[in-house]
Amino acid sequence: MLRVGILGAGGIAERAMVEPSRDVDGVEVVAIGARVPSRAEAFAARLDLPISGDYERVLSDPSIDLIYLALPPVVHARWAVRALEAGRHVLCEKPLSANGTTAQEIADAAAAAGRRAFVGFHYRLHASTVRLLEVLRSGVLGSVQSVEVDFSIPHFVVKPGNIRLDGDLAGGAVMDVGCYAVDLLRAAWGEPEVVSAAAELYDADPRIDLQTDAQLRLPGGLPASVRSSFIGDDTGAMVMRVTGSDASLEATSVIVPQWGATLRVTAGDDVLIDEKAPEGENSYVRQLEHLRDVLADGSPSILDADRAVGTMRVVDAIYRAAGLQPR
CATH class of the missing domain: 3.40.50.720 (NAD(P)-binding Rossmann-like Domain)
Structure with missing residues (x-):
């Protein structure tokens, strides 16, 4: 136990x-x-x-x-x-x-x-994310040309008093949702280089980014754009879009797959993949099952801290590129 x-x-x-x-x-x-x-x-x-x-x-x-x-x-x-x-x-x-x-x-x-x-x-342990990474690595998209990630929380969610708006507590949009995007990009393609970033700041605490748009360069020179936001529209976004020479991919509800994640791959008018998250699967349950198992057998984990250090170093680099200090 x-x-x-x-x-x-x-x-x-x-x-x-x-x-x-x-x-x-x-x-x-x-x-x-x-x-x-x-x-x-x-x-x-x-x-x-x-x-x-x-x-x-x-x-x-x-x-x-x-x-x-x-x-x-x-x-x-x-x-x-x-x-x-x-x-x-x-x-x-x-x-x-x-x-x-x-x-x-x-x-x-x-x-x-x-x-x-x-x-x-x-989210990494949910079947939808496992499938997303499988498709990205499968070659079905052909030569990948660009990647776009938009993780935007609806504007009415993060309000004054929320700890995510407190610079003393290491708040900010990249910290809260951008870290997911960086983790996913690293899982799919490897270590990114931060090219540029621009942030919209919180008036009450200018250490806090309400929204940051970052341009990254993935291995092989692949361009990736990442939006991390607390000021999304009424519905928000948890989407990844990937354009390839042969087909394009769109994945939704990436951060919380149990909220109705979808995966769609199209080539022109042809739909190659059109899938939804398995009914009833919960990413937090999968995470606990995973931790139970790796602690029992000592096997490596995709959640290990030594891997996650790299994600935080990229988050730091995004903040620096946006003219902000790492937390």
């Missing part, structure tokens, strides 16, 4: 860990910690978790195998290192950390402790 303790009593803890754990054999969430212990106690009472208190209460429990950090990325390194040194494995909510330097600290601490650290890019 993989016993999980959570640090952070926000909504993501319930949605990404407690609820899916109830559909995964061999995984049990047993503890919740919060800066204010009464919040953890209320969370535990509502969701029937046996252990609650402050962060130290959770970290010190020897029965816990994995700590899930449902915290702002600016504190991930601090608490991940503490958990790893206490002998626990760690899953960081995405992104892995505030920047490439602190992300590397997490990876190094895991290696030193002989434990595993992971980033919560749950």
Whole structure:
């Protein structure tokens, strides 16, 4: 049994860990910690978790195998290192950390402790994403000519007071949704080079990008454009479009495939592929199944922290290209 303790009593803890754990054999969430212990106690009472208190209460429990950090990325390194040194494995909510330097600290601490650290890019484990990467690598598009990724949250979602608009907490659109785009591009094509970027800033905190448009160069000189936004239209976007010499691809709901992801490949008027996400599959459930299995057999993971460091270094480079400082 993989016993999980959570640090952070926000909504993501319930949605990404407690609820899916109830559909995964061999995984049990047993503890919740919060800066204010009464919040953890209320969370535990509502969701029937046996252990609650402050962060130290959770970290010190020897029965816990994995700590899930449902915290702002600016504190991930601090608490991940503490958990790893206490002998626990760690899953960081995405992104892995505030920047490439602190992300590397997490990876190094895991290696030193002989434990595993992971980033919560749950979408990578969903069948729709596995299929998307399979199609991208299949050659059906011919010679790929351009890639466009638009991950835009509808404008009415991220409002004043949201932690994603707080520079002290390492907020910003590239941090929140752009990290997914970078991770996906790296998975499909390899390491990108940042060519240029432009950001629209938040008036109340000019450290925060409400929207950033980045131009990247993928291996082989392939151009890629990435939009990360908190000010999308009423419907938002989670789309990847790829143009090839033989066919074009469009994938939707990439970040959260269970929200109706589609994959369509066309060549002129011919539809070569037209698929929808499997009914009922949940990426957070798949993530927990994956972590259970790789921790049991020691096999490498696409969520390993040492790989995720590269994603954070690209995020840093996008911010620098836009005239902003890495978080």
